[in-house]
Amino acid sequence: MKHLGIDVTVKHLPPLDPAFIPLGRFYEAFLRDAQEPFDVAVERSGGQMAVYRTRVHGTEELREADIYYIDRIIKTLLWMKGGFRVYLAGNEAVCRAMEEHYSASGSRAFDFDYMGNVYEHPFEVVRVDAVPEEKSVSQAIGRHLDGCRIGFDAGGSDRKVSAVIDGESVYSEEVVWFPKINSDPDYHYEGIVSALKSAAAHMPRVDAVGVSSAGIYIDNRTMSASLFLKVPKEQYDAKVKDIYIRAITDTFGDVPYAVVNDGDVSALAGAMSLEDNNVLGIAMGTSEAVGYVDEEGKVTGWLNELAFVPVDAAPTAMVDEWSGDIGCGVKYFSQDSVIKLAPAAGIDLDESLSPAEKLKVVQGLMEQGDPRAAGIYESIGVYLAHTLALYHHLYGYRHVLLLGRVMSGKGGDLLLDTCRKVLADEYPAVNEQVHLALPDEKFRRVGQSVAAASLPELRK
Known part of the structure; x- marks a missing residue:
């Protein structure tokens, strides 16, 4: 198949979506004859820098392909690692196009606006002679099981809490709530406090509190989360950004706490159950939720919002209604993918x-x-195999933990079996390096809320 003048070779295509062009395969084909250096760096909070050194063709004939390729690389870095400033060093025409794309009126206006709000800093694209050096700080967090701890897991339809004493859950409860349709932040606050008090009643004291919650959290603050979708911006800034901090300190005073994205906590729970590190967790449910624990067993602080990372280069790929972009993971690894493919299946x-x-x-x-x-x-199994190869290029993970409603039952079994066969045939090197796992009994014993309880370290 050919895309933007680039010949892309693919052995396995999804039977219900033959137009699919695996983005990783497009990248490989694009880079085969690209010789002109082009560097991208994305800056996020604390001066941390993600650097990606690559190449473009630099010819008039393949200008459109160059622009498309760098656009996809920037988009991937922003949603994988996060950032508010993009540095570009390379072909002037491509740089100029990226300044237009990633602007308030450009094709990536959503990303421009979203990242500026998350990092509370105006988003900008800066052309430089040389991009800054890589700088990343991973956080040693979790696996602390000493003392009397509370683990709180905030979901979109229910909230779970556990009281954990020296690594053993002594009490757990699950309560239905409706955070996504409530505009009053006091509803959320009261639900969180109620859960914390319920767990505390089953322990002699509270030494620490860990929170697992969908969304983007920076320094324990809620920078963006669908749980608070209906809360007006003024109230969001005043009452939601520090909601977990307030709930914990108002209830227990000055105890250690940590608030972490639920995807990262899932990956941590997986690492604890596997007794190994370098784990990518992918939950296919309402959306594609992803978390990562690195080689040292640390949480990176990256966004890992792979629902908005592109995986399909096909120009006819489905639009993500939220970001307005096409070919992003949410339409391939969530219930949206099942619904999308249903008409083609009859x-x-x-x-x-x-x-x-x-x-x-x-x-x-x-x-x-x-x-x-x-x-x-x-x-979906074919989608996943191609995309796991792309993700492996980005993360270099050793284990993939597959979770979520889409993975349940016979469908999940077939999906996984198909993925393994395609990986083995089309990406043998990746297949040899990667272990695919489903939640087992040990993972279920650890659980999301118990893993959350292990997040903070006690003060010595």
Whole structure:
């Protein structure tokens, strides 16, 4: 197949989406004859810098391909590692195009605005002769099991809390709540405090509190989270950014605490159950939630928002309604992917159903052995194999922990089996280096809220 003048060779294509162009395969083909150096660096809080050194063609004939390639690299770095300032060193025409793309009125206006708000700093693209050096600070967090701890896991439909004494859960509860549809931040605050007090009642004291929550957290502050979707901006700034800090300190005073993205806590729980490090956790549910624990067992502080990292180079790829971009992970590794592929499979889903209900319909057909549903899971398995190779290039992980509703039941089994076969055939080197795992009983014993409880270190 050919894209922007680049010949891309792919052995395995999703049966229900033959137009799919694995972005990693496009990158490989693009770089084959690219010789002109081009460097990208993305700066985030604390002066941390992510650097990506690559090449472009620098010819008029392949100018469009050069611009597309660098645009995708910047987009990937922003959502993988985060940042508010992009440094570019290389071809002038490509740099100029990126300044236009990543501006308030450009094609990446969403990313421009979002990253500026998250990092509370105006977003900018800066042309330089040489980009700054790489600088990254990983955080040794978690696996602390001493003392009396609370672990709180804030989900979109329920909240879980555990009381943990010296690594053993002595009490857990799960309570249904509706954070995404409530505009009053006091509703969220009171729910969090109620959970914390419930767990505290089952311990002689509270030594530390750990929180696992969907969203982006910087210095324990809630910079962006779908749980607070309906809260107006003024109240968000006043009452949500420090909501977990306030709830903990108001309830227990000056105790150690840590607030971490739930994807990273899932990866930490996986690392604890596997008794190893370098773990990428991917949860396929409402969206694609990802977390990462590095080779030293540390949480990197990266965004790891791979739902918005591009994986498909096809110009006909589905649009993500939130960011307005196409080919991003959310449409390939979530319930959205199942729904997207249903028409091609010949499955007519009732539009009055919620996305979760539509997923259940397809899961029910899969349990009945319906070959149409099988085609959906086989297609996602092919997506996943190609994308795991791309993610491996970015992270160099050793283990992948696959979670979420899409991975459950017979569909998840077929998805995983298909992924393994495609990896072995098309990416043998990656296949040899990577261990794919599903949650086992040991992982379930560790659990998200118990792993969250291990986040803070006690003061000596």
